[in-house]
Amino acid sequence: MKRLKNFLLFSILLAASSVAASAQNSGCSSGVKIPQDLARQLLTQAFKSMETPQDEQDKITRGVEGKGGVASLFCAETVDLNRDGKQEFLIHQADVEGAFCTSQNCPVWVYGLTSNGYKMLLEATGGYITPIEALKTSTNGYRDVRTYEHSSAVEHEITIYKFDGKVYRASVCTTEKFIGKRRGRDSFKYIRHKCGQ
Secondary structure (H helix, E strand, O other), X not given: OHHHHHHHHHHHHHHHHHOHHHHHHHHOOOOEOOOHHHHHHHHHHXXXXXXXXXXXXXXXXXXXXXXXXXXXXXXXXXXOOOOOOOOEEEEEEOOOOOOOOEOOEEEEEEEEEEOOXXXXXEEEEEEXXXXXXXEEEEEOOEXXXXXXXXXXXXXXXXXXXXXXXXXXXXXEXXXXXXXXXXXXXXXXXXXXXXXXX
């Protein structure tokens, strides 16, 4: 299973690298370009999460060289989450079919710039359509963040992350279930549950 997962990741990233240059321009609606050093950090994190062997990592990295670089695999929105005048990054994959994703869910990250470089504040999973967004509410001086994850044809997981002083942690977890149409509109049932279940 591990080899199959790594092979699929490798195949997807090679395919992604062939269209990576256009993905950064046409697939990322914000137009924010991720710095290459942050993109390399993200790719390293993805390799670690996916347990990708070194030889496959090398092939993937070579595959995006000269085609917009590693940064072309990711999209970002900049938001001043803690109102200090510095922009943090809300990051998701570029709109390249399948890269780093499973069943319409993709890794998402929140990164902030510190004096020691970029620091990961959140690593989670978000849906392909609405991966991650900053909310107007805040906790411990940082805006709360929401992900919307695809569970099935009729269910989604909505998670609100709150800053604990160091990183974001899942705080409010809700299942959104489609229950049909009422008066011509989609109708949903919302079920709150303990995060992590």
